[in-house]
Amino acid sequence: MTIKNIKLTRRNVLKVAGGSLFAGAVGTTTGCSSAPEQASGPAPINGIMPWSNWSGNQVCYPAERARPRNAEQLAKMLKETTGKIRAVGAGHSFSGLVPTDETLLSMARFRGISHINEETKEVIVGAGTRLSALGDSLFENNLGMINMPDVNTQSLAGSIATSTHGTGEGFGSLSSYVTGLTLVTADGETIKCSASENKDIFDAARCNIGSLGIITDITLQVRESYYLKERSEMLPLEEAFEKMEEMRIAKRHFEAFGLPHANHMLLIEFTEVSKEESDANQTDTSETGDAYETFRTLANVIDAVPFLRGPVMSIAPRTVGVEERYGAWNDIFGNIRDMRFNEMEYTVPAEDGLACFREVLETIKEKDIDVIFPIEYRYVGEDDIWLSQFYKRPGAAISVHNFHDKPYESYSEQMEAIFDRYQGRPHWGKLHNKTEQDFAALYPKWEEFKELRSKLDPNRRFINNHLDAIFPVIG
Numbered sequence: 001m002t003i004k005n006i007k008l009t010r011r012n013v014l015k016v017a018g019g020s021l022f023a024g025a026v027g028t029t030t031g032c033s034s035a036p037e038q039a040s041g042p043a044p045i046n047g048i049m050p051w052s053n054w055s056g057n058q059v060c061y062p063a064e065r066a067r068p069r070n071a072e073q074l075a076k077m078l079k080e081t082t083g084k085i086r087a088v089g090a091g092h093s094f095s096g097l098v099p100t101d102e103t104l105l106s107m108a109r110f111r112g113i114s115h116i117n118e119e120t121k122e123v124i125v126g127a128g129t130r131l132s133a134l135g136d137s138l139f140e141n142n143l144g145m146i147n148m149p150d151v152n153t154q155s156l157a158g159s160i161a162t163s164t165h166g167t168g169e170g171f172g173s174l175s176s177y178v179t180g181l182t183l184v185t186a187d188g189e190t191i192k193c194s195a196s197e198n199k200d201i202f203d204a205a206r207c208n209i210g211s212l213g214i215i216t217d218i219t220l221q222v223r224e225s226y227y228l229k230e231r232s233e234m235l236p237l238e239e240a241f242e243k244m245e246e247m248r249i250a251k252r253h254f255e256a257f258g259l260p261h262a263n264h265m266l267l268i269e270f271t272e273v274s275k276e277e278s279d280a281n282q283t284d285t286s287e288t289g290d291a292y293e294t295f296r297t298l299a300n301v302i303d304a305v306p307f308l309r310g311p312v313m314s315i316a317p318r319t320v321g322v323e324e325r326y327g328a329w330n331d332i333f334g335n336i337r338d339m340r341f342n343e344m345e346y347t348v349p350a351e352d353g354l355a356c357f358r359e360v361l362e363t364i365k366e367k368d369i370d371v372i373f374p375i376e377y378r379y380v381g382e383d384d385i386w387l388s389q390f391y392k393r394p395g396a397a398i399s400v401h402n403f404h405d406k407p408y409e410s411y412s413e414q415m416e417a418i419f420d421r422y423q424g425r426p427h428w429g430k431l432h433n434k435t436e437q438d439f440a441a442l443y444p445k446w447e448e449f450k451e452l453r454s455k456l457d458p459n460r461r462f463i464n465n466h467l468d469a470i471f472p473v474i475g
Ligand SMILES: Cc1cc2nc3c(=O)[nH]c(=O)nc-3n(C[C@H](O)[C@H](O)[C@H](O)COP(=O)(O)OP(=O)(O)OC[C@H]3O[C@@H](n4cnc5c(N)ncnc54)[C@H](O)[C@@H]3O)c2cc1C
Pocket: 018, 019, 020, 054, 055, 086, 087, 088, 089, 090, 091, 092, 093, 094, 097, 098, 107, 127, 128, 148, 149, 150, 151, 153, 154, 155, 156, 157, 158, 159, 160, 161, 162, 163, 164, 165, 166, 209, 210, 211, 213, 214, 215, 216, 337, 427, 428, 429, 430
């Protein structure tokens, strides 16, 4: 492909800003730490197969792998063993939440909907159920998730462990739609919790970073099924900023992708429509061109001829037209992202979001930071979950990414300095450099969470290297 062929389509912008269907297939050499991916992938060590996350930046060699069949087997295992355990969902976290040298526990056998309350529209779901499978089952039962993240490849328990979210200030994170859950603690005790039963555990466990115990099932508030129109438009930067402020105040369901070094921004709105309107407007949404190739080509051209970055990034967005897609909620939300990246995301107070986003885009230009990966901007409603990024604070979530095989440390550190000035709270599942002191200042319920955690897991069975910095041993 030559530079003449480069056309930035709206679909390319979206594809480059998201993820993929495959996880955990790559990684590197030794230890359970962050490590860059190698083309050949990691080799087994002493016969132990490696585990790695979706982007390949987290790798470990667990001595044991467990996949309990049911809650009884899980409880028995916890009662009869004493070693460290980390639960894994779909391995879609970029931070070191999962790696362990000891037991890696998959809850993949806890899947599917076991009960539907037609009246209250609540469903009981196995912790290991992937969001895509949950979406299909809900749709078959004429039900829908109230909101969804960018992709649907995560597990439900993994998603709520980090307050995974979609967009719209009128909508909370997935954790905020949990109305009950069952937790098996370090010594094998089973605890049910909800707003009316073990309320403190409920408030902590809805965003738990895998540190309280193993969740076996989750009760989720859902709604009747629905249809959506997704409209995306590339706008000049200032026009986009004005429109975003209006949409935030109206608590509308929308997100934005800012393009580094460009003077345009992609805005995507979601509007609920009737089935009839959706059916009447079905469009061919099949892929046109390969996003990876387009963006890699852009990156390669810019690497070879750096002075072309400004012109390329300012001209290419102008070629993107308005696009509309109609469909059932689970089709519109379930994006397929087929290129890998590493990501940092911070949530700042919603009212400061646009100022912070502007500073991010301006800093990239001013400091001439070598990145072309789109920056995602979303709003999320507040909740009352102790460690949620949205605890008592509606938030603007800003995500910065780079290709999985490009360095991200310097870029993300520069962005983190901006987020810190706005009292940003990092996404638990994405890259950050925060430790216990920072979290104590960011979360009013930090001490309560820590105390409860120590009570439920006194021997630190659920603490790995990454969580050691977050919950250090005092004294
Ligand atoms: C391509 C891509 C797109 C993404 N899009 C979004 C997005 O739109 N919005 C957003 O907010 N985030 C997004 N993320 C981040 C992702 O949603 C979170 O990191 C999420 O936690 C990953 O879920 P998982 O099932 O892969 O869990 P894992 O990463 O495997 O685990 C996450 C945590 O959950 C714990 N855990 C898993 N199962 C259990 C269990 N049964 N009991 C107790 N603890 C458990 C683990 O121990 C770990 O602490 C994205 C990530 C990727 C790679």
